[in-house]
Amino acid sequence: xxxxxxxxxxxxxxxxxxxxxxxxxxxxxxxxxxxxxxxxxxxxxxxxxxxxxxxxxxxxxxxxxxxxxxxxxxxxxxxxxxxxxxxxxxxxxxxxxxxxxxxxxxxxxxxxxxxxxxxxxxxxxxxxxxxxxxxxxxxxxxxxxxxxxxxxxxxxxxxxxxxxxxxxxxxxxxxxxxxxxxxxxxxxxxxxxxxxxxxxxxxxxxxxxxxxxxxxxxxxxxxxxxxxxxxxxxxxxxxxxxxxxxxxxxxxxxxxxxxxxxxxxxxxxxxxxxxxxxxxxxxxxxxxxxxxxxxxxxxxxxxxxxxxxxxxxxxxxxxxxxxxxxxxxxxxxxxxxxxxxxxxxxxxxxxxxxxxxxxxxxxxxxxxxxxxxxxxxxxxxxxxxxxxxxxxxxxxxxxxxxxxxxxxxxxxxxxxxxxxxxxxxxxxxxxxxxxxxxxxxxxxxxxxxxxxxxxxxxxxxxxxxxxxxxxxxxxxxxxxxxxxxxxxxxxxxxxxxxxxxxxxxxxxxxxxxxxxxxxxxxxxxxxxxxxxxxxxxxxxxxxxxxxxxxxxxxxxxxxxxxxxxxxxxxxxxxxxxxxxxxxxxxxxxxxxxxxxxxxxxxxxxxxxxxxxxxxxxxxxxxxxxxxxxxxxxxxxxxxxxxxxxxxxxxxxxxxxxxxxxxxxxxxxxxxxxxxxxxxxxxxxxxxxxxxxxxxxxxxxxxxxxxxxxxxxxxxxxxxxxxxxxxxxxxxxxxxxxxxxxxxxxxxxxxxxxxxxxxxxxxxxxxxxxxxxxxxxxxxxxxxxxxxxxxxxxxxxxxxxxxxxxxxxxxxxxxxxxxxxxxxxxxxxxxxxxxxxxxxxxxxxxxxxxxxxxxxxxxxxxxxxxxxxxxxxxxxxxxxxxx
Amino acid sequence: xxxxxxxxxxxxxxxxxxxxxxxxxxxxxxxxxxxxxxxxxxxxxxxxxxxxxxxxxxxxxxxxxxxxxxxxxxxxxxxxxxxxxxxxxxxxxxxxxxxxxxxxxxxx
Numbered sequence: 001x002x003x004x005x006x007x008x009x010x011x012x013x014x015x016x017x018x019x020x021x022x023x024x025x026x027x028x029x030x031x032x033x034x035x036x037x038x039x040x041x042x043x044x045x046x047x048x049x050x051x052x053x054x055x056x057x058x059x060x061x062x063x064x065x066x067x068x069x070x071x072x073x074x075x076x077x078x079x080x081x082x083x084x085x086x087x088x089x090x091x092x093x094x095x096x097x098x099x100x101x102x103x104x105x106x107x108x109x110x111x112x113x114x115x116x117x118x119x120x121x122x123x124x125x126x127x128x129x130x131x132x133x134x135x136x137x138x139x140x141x142x143x144x145x146x147x148x149x150x151x152x153x154x155x156x157x158x159x160x161x162x163x164x165x166x167x168x169x170x171x172x173x174x175x176x177x178x179x180x181x182x183x184x185x186x187x188x189x190x191x192x193x194x195x196x197x198x199x200x201x202x203x204x205x206x207x208x209x210x211x212x213x214x215x216x217x218x219x220x221x222x223x224x225x226x227x228x229x230x231x232x233x234x235x236x237x238x239x240x241x242x243x244x245x246x247x248x249x250x251x252x253x254x255x256x257x258x259x260x261x262x263x264x265x266x267x268x269x270x271x272x273x274x275x276x277x278x279x280x281x282x283x284x285x286x287x288x289x290x291x292x293x294x295x296x297x298x299x300x301x302x303x304x305x306x307x308x309x310x311x312x313x314x315x316x317x318x319x320x321x322x323x324x325x326x327x328x329x330x331x332x333x334x335x336x337x338x339x340x341x342x343x344x345x346x347x348x349x350x351x352x353x354x355x356x357x358x359x360x361x362x363x364x365x366x367x368x369x370x371x372x373x374x375x376x377x378x379x380x381x382x383x384x385x386x387x388x389x390x391x392x393x394x395x396x397x398x399x400x401x402x403x404x405x406x407x408x409x410x411x412x413x414x415x416x417x418x419x420x421x422x423x424x425x426x427x428x429x430x431x432x433x434x435x436x437x438x439x440x441x442x443x444x445x446x447x448x449x450x451x452x453x454x455x456x457x458x459x460x461x462x463x464x465x466x467x468x469x470x471x472x473x474x475x476x477x478x479x480x481x482x483x484x485x486x487x488x489x490x491x492x493x494x495x496x497x498x499x500x501x502x503x504x505x506x507x508x509x510x511x512x513x514x515x516x517x518x519x520x521x522x523x524x525x526x527x528x529x530x531x532x533x534x535x536x537x538x539x540x541x542x543x544x545x546x547x548x549x550x551x552x553x554x555x556x557x558x559x560x561x562x563x564x565x566x567x568x569x570x571x572x573x574x575x576x577x578x579x580x581x582x583x584x585x586x587x588x589x590x591x592x593x594x595x596x597x598x599x600x601x602x603x604x605x606x607x608x609x610x611x612x613x614x615x616x617x618x619x620x621x622x623x624x625x626x627x628x629x630x631x632x633x634x635x636x637x638x639x640x641x642x643x644x645x646x647x648x649x650x651x652x653x654x655x656x657x658x659x660x661x662x663x664x665x666x667x668x669x670x671x672x673x674x675x676x677x678x679x680x681x682x683x684x685x686x687x688x689x690x691x692x693x694x695x696x697x698x699x700x701x702x703x704x705x706x707x708x709x710x711x712x713x714x715x716x717x718x719x720x721x722x723x724x725x726x727x728x729x730x731x732x733x734x735x736x737x738x739x740x741x742x743x744x745x746x747x748x749x750x751x752x753x754x755x756x757x758x759x760x761x762x763x764x765x766x767x768x769x770x771x772x773x774x775x776x777x778x779x780x781x782x783x784x785x786x787x788x789x790x791x792x793x794x795x796x797x798x799x800x801x802x803x804x805x806x807x808x809x810x811x812x813x814x815x816x817x818x819x820x821x822x823x824x825x826x827x828x829x830x831x832x833x834x835x836x837x838x839x840x841x842x843x844x845x846x847x848x849x850x851x852x853x854x855x856x857x858x859x860x861x862x863x864x865x866x867x868x869x870x871x872x873x874x875x876x877x878x879x880x881x882x
Numbered sequence: 883x884x885x886x887x888x889x890x891x892x893x894x895x896x897x898x899x900x901x902x903x904x905x906x907x908x909x910x911x912x913x914x915x916x917x918x919x920x921x922x923x924x925x926x927x928x929x930x931x932x933x934x935x936x937x938x939x940x941x942x943x944x945x946x947x948x949x950x951x952x953x954x955x956x957x958x959x960x961x962x963x964x965x966x967x968x969x970x971x972x973x974x975x976x977x978x979x980x981x982x983x984x985x986x987x988x989x990x
Contacts, residue, residue, distance in 0.1 A: 026954070028906065029953055031923050033951040059922045060924065
């Protein structure tokens with residue numbers, strides 16, 4: 001008979017074996033098989049097989065319940081022992097728990113931050129199909145990237161590209177972002193008053209509290225408010241159909257939307273109809289493809305490949321915009337791209353805008369993925385340091401625990417049980433740390449929010465998934481940190497250990513040393529990072545900018561003065577605390593427009609440059625220096641004269657630009673292109689953030705301007721400001737003076753850098769503290785181990801200082817090695833960061849040395865407590881028990 | 883003082899009776915014949931394992947035999963604790979029943 005046919009059903013046996021938990025249970029299978037054969041003789045093959053299946057099906061649940069029950073009993077035992085061991089070693093446990101919980105708290109906070117950063121714009125419906133259309137603008141000599149695009153892109157796409165389901169435009173007032181809104185005699189300064197197409201809400205699913213999304217923006221005089229804004233204006237009264245005055249016109253509130261979450265790149269308080277903005281209407285009528293004045297958002301149809309769609313965009317510009325571009329740029333001939341100009345539009349996924357887009361004219365200052373990576377790296381370091389502490393302390397204590405392990409083994413413990421015992425211990429510690437970490441994170445959240453400029457909450461912790469994640473996290477940390485010590489200690493040979501010959505294994509010491517080196521390398525890199533960041537930010541703050549930014553009061557929105565501008569300036573000059581007064585359309589740091597000019601030398605290409613308008617007194621008031629020619633002056637009519645900066649002179653390639661001229665490059669029937677003569681060259685000054693190099697600049701003369709700059713002299717600044725405010729009131733009674741100080745405005749350009757600097761400082765401090773806590777614990781154990789040796793040395797006449805030096809020597813060696821490893825790492829890492837600044841300091845050797853010195857000092861201070869204590873101990877105490 | 887459960891008592895008695903021949907198949911057969919209780923092999927093993935963990939029986943793994951598909955048997959044996967526990971429930975039984983008048987079934 002076939003051997004196989006004699007066997008019980010293989011499927012059932014296989015199932016049983018899969019679930020079987022230990023080898024012993026295989027005997028059950030044997031019992032069953034034995035009975036199966038007996039039954040077969042009696043009931044036949046089918047009956048026996050049926051019985052066999054029944055046995056397996058009924059046995060498995062019982063076996064599983066049994067296994068779980070006994071696992072629970074063992075676990076209770078492990079837990080009990082773990083808690084006792086933790087309670088017995090108070091100092092050790094405290095160091096571990098404090099270290100781990102701070103590490104974990106950091107982890108939480110950073111995770112919250114990172115979660116917030118990556119969650120930007122995720123709340124919009126169909127967000128994965130929404131893209132912003134951004135512009136790569138190539139000029140003959142350089143390329144610029146704009147977040148904005150031409151007014152023509154949206155209508156062209158809607159009319160000719162079926163891939164596009166919907167397209168809409170959003171506009172921000174670039175030059176005068178602040179709008180004065182008047183509601184029932186009260187005035188408000190609104191800096192988030194944006195303007196959109198009537199189909200805006202078809203693309204962006206904002207929730208409407210009142211009003212109809214389809215008609216909310218269908219007339220030029222309609223405005224949509226956020227809930228917050230509506231409450232600010234009208235309290236609890238319904239806002240709908242109320243009238244507000246905004247800038248020059250009257251608006252009717254057509255709808256109220258829910259407040260926009262913080263994590264959106266579209267940050268808006270009031271949304272008006274784009275048709276209210278005159279120059280946009282003009283641009284649309286002209287078919288303007290040249291000026292990137294607004295943001296274009298498209299929602300592609302489902303199933304459309306964004307890459308393929310993007311590939312069609314250059315062709316769109318060629319087909320629909322080439323003629324207008326040629327006319328506007330003043331280029332004759334077939335193809336304007338031959339002269340080196342190009343408008344290449346590309347798609348930015350909505351979800352990527354916040355972290356991946358950093359172009360000109362962004363809607364708001366975006367985050368940076370680099371910074372997110374940096375933080376994640378930092379937190380990984382901190383967690384690593386705390387885990388290393390754990391491992392170090394555990395291995396340092398292994399001598400102590402070796403006896404315990406020896407006794408346990410003699411009593412019949414398996415190695416597996418010991419490993420489980422130690423792992424339980426470390427998981428208990430990490431769980432306690434977890435609880436503490438949540439508390440710490442909660443305590444420090446406001447501080448962290450202040451540092452990072454966010455409004456994060458710990459609310460997510462209550463989410464069951466997050467809870468499970470946290471517990472899993474504690475488990476993983478416990479396993480990671482406890483894994484190595486568990487393996488090493490449980491492997492000890494009981495006979496050696498109990499004879500007392502065991503001190504501490506060479507291998508353990510090596511590992512410990514390597515881990516200490518890693519910790520201090522990290523600390524050193526972080527310290528040098530902190531020092532360099534501070535130096536760089538200080539450099540930026542104090543760099544010679546080409547003008548004097550101190551004591552300059554900036555009057556914003558001075559356009560409200562209208563024809564009284566000159567009179568206002570004259571009155572300010574008469575005030576005692578004011579040294580000089582001038583006006584401009586854009587103070588340094590503000591938005592500088594740009595334009596295209598044709599040099600009078602026909603061989604030279606068209607010239608794109610930033611432009612600004614200043615009055616006769618500006619150069620003197622801001623203490624700029626002329627390197628050639630003259631500044632604007634009352635004695636001349638400078639309306640057709642310009643000053644250029646040194647960079648512009650270099651770009652134009654003229655050694656002596658004074659006397660040359662630039663012609664406007666416009667092609668407009670109503671307007672004739674004007675020609676400007678260069679009368680002077682001003683020394684380069686940083687009119688934009690120091691992240692970017694100084695760009696070419698052409699300066700026009702004009703007495704009007706939206707900004708008045710007043711240089712204050714010595715004296716009571718408060719009084720002077722009050723006096724300026726009074727003067728303003730006499731000219732513009734309906735609203736108060738809006739002012740700032742130039743140096744503060746410029747500082748604001750580096751807010752993101754300062755925030756990263758502050759966060760870096762805080763976490764560096766923490767990392768170093770944690771490393772020191774670990775070192776303290778280790779020093780406590782290693783010096784404890786050498787107590788006898790030191791006792792003997794003292795008896796033989798060693799001095800206290802000698803012993804302290806002896807004890808410090810070993811750690812010093814480690815820290816020196818750490819320095820050797822950390823220095824190149826810090827050097828390259830920091831150079832990479834500094835490369836993001838156009839104006840930067842160098843990573844100095846002195847700074848690295850300082851970082852190393854600081855680390856060493858801190859390590860010495862940490863271990864000094866232990867070494868001094870040991871060195872001062874009376875040798876009788878350490879030697880009496882032998 | 884904790885007494886044996888009836889289940890445990892039945893199993894221990896069976897092991898005691900079978901002496902050197904007490905392993906899964908024989909124990910199950912014996913319990914079925916005498917007490918009419920039908921164990922699955924899984925449940926039987928679990929009950930015996932619990933008795934072993936309580937220290938009432940010891941397990942000895944014997945070499946595999948071909949009729950068992952190459953798997954070993956576990957022989958069970960009573961420990962002194964196991965015997966004592968049996969003694970206890972027997973004493974309890976006797977004490978409780980002593981002096982009880984004849985029980986009669988039904989209305990008789």
